Amino acid sequence: MSRNGTERRAIAAPGAIPLIGHTLSMIRDPLAFMTSLGEHGDLVRIRFGPWQVWVVCDPELLQDVLARDAIFDKGGMFYDKARDILGNGLATCPHSEHRRQRRLLQPAFQRSRMPSYAAEITEQITRFLADWDCGQIVDVPAWTYGLICNAVTRTLFKAESATTAARIMSDNVDDLLKGAYRQMVLPFLAKLPTPGNRRYRNAESAIRNALSRTISDYRDEGKDYGDLLSLLLAAQDDDGGVLSDSEVLDQVFTMLFAGIETTVTTLTWAMYFLSRDQQIQREVHEEAAVVLGERTATWADLPALPLTESVIHETLRLYPAAWFLSRKLTADTDLGGYRLTAGSTLAFSAYAIHRTFPDPETFAPGRWQSQVDRHSYVPFGSGARKCIGDIFAITEATLTIASICARWRLRPTTSDPASPVPRIIMAPKALRLELDRW
Numbered sequence: 001m002s003r004n005g006t007e008r009r010a011i012a013a014p015g016a017i018p019l020i021g022h023t024l025s026m027i028r029d030p031l032a033f034m035t036s037l038g039e040h041g042d043l044v045r046i047r048f049g050p051w052q053v054w055v056v057c058d059p060e061l062l063q064d065v066l067a068r069d070a071i072f073d074k075g076g077m078f079y080d081k082a083r084d085i086l087g088n089g090l091a092t093c094p095h096s097e098h099r100r101q102r103r104l105l106q107p108a109f110q111r112s113r114m115p116s117y118a119a120e121i122t123e124q125i126t127r128f129l130a131d132w133d134c135g136q137i138v139d140v141p142a143w144t145y146g147l148i149c150n151a152v153t154r155t156l157f158k159a160e161s162a163t164t165a166a167r168i169m170s171d172n173v174d175d176l177l178k179g180a181y182r183q184m185v186l187p188f189l190a191k192l193p194t195p196g197n198r199r200y201r202n203a204e205s206a207i208r209n210a211l212s213r214t215i216s217d218y219r220d221e222g223k224d225y226g227d228l229l230s231l232l233l234a235a236q237d238d239d240g241g242v243l244s245d246s247e248v249l250d251q252v253f254t255m256l257f258a259g260i261e262t263t264v265t266t267l268t269w270a271m272y273f274l275s276r277d278q279q280i281q282r283e284v285h286e287e288a289a290v291v292l293g294e295r296t297a298t299w300a301d302l303p304a305l306p307l308t309e310s311v312i313h314e315t316l317r318l319y320p321a322a323w324f325l326s327r328k329l330t331a332d333t334d335l336g337g338y339r340l341t342a343g344s345t346l347a348f349s350a351y352a353i354h355r356t357f358p359d360p361e362t363f364a365p366g367r368w369q370s371q372v373d374r375h376s377y378v379p380f381g382s383g384a385r386k387c388i389g390d391i392f393a394i395t396e397a398t399l400t401i402a403s404i405c406a407r408w409r410l411r412p413t414t415s416d417p418a419s420p421v422p423r424i425i426m427a428p429k430a431l432r433l434e435l436d437r438w
Contacts, residue, residue, distance in 0.1 A: 008337040010054055011041045021047025030422045034324065034349040038356075043338050053326070054340065056348040059356055059376040061336045065327060065346060066382040070095045074385065075328025076345035082424070085180050085204060086257055087250030090388060095330070098385065104235040104243060105251065108228050109388050114395060116226075117155050118299035121396050124151040125403045126296045132435055137413060140431040144267045144400075145170070145260070151396060152259040156252065158225040161217040165210040169256060172203035179203070180424050208253065215248050228255065259389060261425045262321035263396050268428055270315040270401055272418050273363045275410040275433050280365060284308055285438055288406035297402040302395065305402050310368035312397045316379040318363060320350040323426040325381075350378050351426065409436040 016022055025033040026048070034055070037044040042058030053076070056062045065072045073095045083092045090101045107113075128147045132138070153166040179200020191197075215229070224230045232248050243251065274281040284307055288297070291304045302309070326347040333340055340346075354360065356376050357367075380387035387393075404410070411434040418428040 007339055008043075010043045010045045010338055012045045013037055013040060013055075016047055020049055021051075023048050030324070031349075031351055031420065031426075034352045035355050038352060042336065051345070053345045053347050054338075056335075056346055057352065058336070059353055059373070059378075062348050062353060062378065063375050063382060064335060065348070066378070066385065068333075069098070069384050071329060071331050071333050072327040072346060073330050076326030076347065079326055079328075082180070085176065085424075086254045087208075087246075089247075089250035089254035091254045091258060100237060101247075101251075102384075102388065104237055105232070105388060107235065108231040109392065111391065114391060115299045117392060118395055118399065120154050121151045121399055122296050122298050122403075124154065125400055129296070129403060129407075132408060134435060134437055136435045138433050138435060140268050140271050140433055141264065141427065144264045144271075147400065148260050148263045148267070148396065152256065152263075154227075156228045156255060156259075157214060157218075158227040159214075159218065159221070159223075161221075162214045162229075165207075165214045168210040169207050169260075172206050173257075173261065175199040175203040176207065178423055208249065211249055211252055211256070212245075215245055215252065219245070255389070258387070259392070261427075263393050265319070265321040265425055265427045266312065266315055266393070266397050267400055268431055269319045269418075270311055270397065271404070271410055271433060272428060272431050273315060273318070274311065274401075274405070275412045277363060278409075280311070280363070281405065281410065284311060284401065284405045285409070288402040289438070292402065292406040294407060297399040297406075299395070299399075301402065302398060305398060306369065307365060308402045308405070309394065309398045310365040311401060312394055313368045313377075314363060314365040315397075317354045317357065317377060318361075319420060319426055320354065320379040321425045321427075322379070323351040323422060324349050324424075353378060407438065409438055410434075411436055 013022060015025060017024060022033065037046070037055050038057035040057075042056070042061055044055045044057055046053050046055055056065055074092060075094065079092055086092050088097070090098070090105055093101055124147055128143065128150075149166060149170055153162060156162070157165070179196055182196055182200075215233075218225075218229055218233060224234065229248075229252060232243060232251055234242075236242055274284065287305060287307045291297075291301050297305065324347065326345055329340055329342050329344045329346065331342050353376060357373070380390040380393075413432045413434050418431055420426050421429050
């Protein structure tokens with residue numbers, strides 16, 4: 001009930017078209033559409049064909065949703081499709097399976113393990129920066145993808161037998177992401193034999209088959225490589241149970257998908273923003289140069305790089321990689337005075353929620369040096385289902401940006417702004433930057 005004791009009613013978003021609802025709005029300009037919903041209320045009803053979705057537009061209501069993960073379970077249009085891609089891993093599994101999976105995976109993401117993961121990241125940054133030169137034009141998404149793909153796969157798999165899986169994922173992930181977003185917003189077309197649907201299914205099959213072979217190789221070798229896959233294969237719960245091969249496959253697929261694509265997107269946007277604001281880029285350079293000189297950043301340097309880390313947080317505020325997520329109600333419940341029934345689908349956009357910050361469209365890393373409303377900042381979610389790899393992701397991105405800015409100035413090659421492509425992961429369409437020495 002609302003504060004005055006009356007039940008509130010969710011407002012239907014305007015602009016629905018007969019039969020298809022708001023599908024065209026989500027295809028034409030989904031970011032503008034999702035951001036506009038907050039003008040109509042803090043819980044707004046939209047339609048995709050015959051399916052109704054309640055969109056949470058208020059940060060406080062969203063925190064209530066994320067805190068009650070048993071009632072607001074992972075499901076609905078996003079997670080049903082994400083489960084098709086990733087399987088039933090930690091990021092997508094229902095509440096009933098989450099506690100066991102989290103307990104089995106948590107040791108691999110303890111803070112005590114981060115220095116060894118960071119050492120692999122540092123090694124890859126050093127390698128990927130070695131061939132940079134003044135005046136060079138860098139294809140930023142391609143460069144960051146190569147870097148993060150190497151860093152993540154070397155953290156997950158150290159055996160040589162895993163290199164084929166990494167290459168196959170690199171070759172197929174674009175078709176996977178594009179196809180998954182189309183099927184999410186056009187679920188009634190998901191089973192049609194269109195070229196896009198065929199590419200999506202072929203990409204999914206190729207990646208999962210490659211990962212299955214890698215897991216089988218590890219089982220056959222029976223060797224502890226000191227990597228994440230070895231930890232997953234050795235993990236045991238309280239009664240001695242272990243992850244099956246299919247469970248390990250789902251976890252590895254999730255880690256590769258989330259660990260590579262989200263960080264690539266964040267780094268690409270961060271480099272874009274720094275190239276457009278030379279003053280902030282200079283401040284980051286000055287911080288990094290004092291700490292690093294000419295060397296690559298390491299785990300031990302992170303406490304001395306607060307501004308660089310703030311650049312990452314501000315980038316995630318402006319363009320969170322996971323920009324649209326959904327939940328499925330497991331029971332009738334009250335949400336801020338709105339009565340919702342079991343089986344209903346809720347959705348929220350971190351991109352839209354982050355627009356509740358003051359001066360929301362301005363790239364202002366300095367805001368993170370003072371008090372900010374963390375309730376309105378949800379790039380990794382919140383509560384029991386908060387992303388298990390959040391520290392790993394922030395570490396990767398901070399080490400990379402500090403290592404770049406300590407030596408290199410990034411300059412735009414065009415005055416045209418970068419255009420976001422809202423697939424399941426919100427990546428920029430393209431970005432090329434020119435290198436210069438400080």
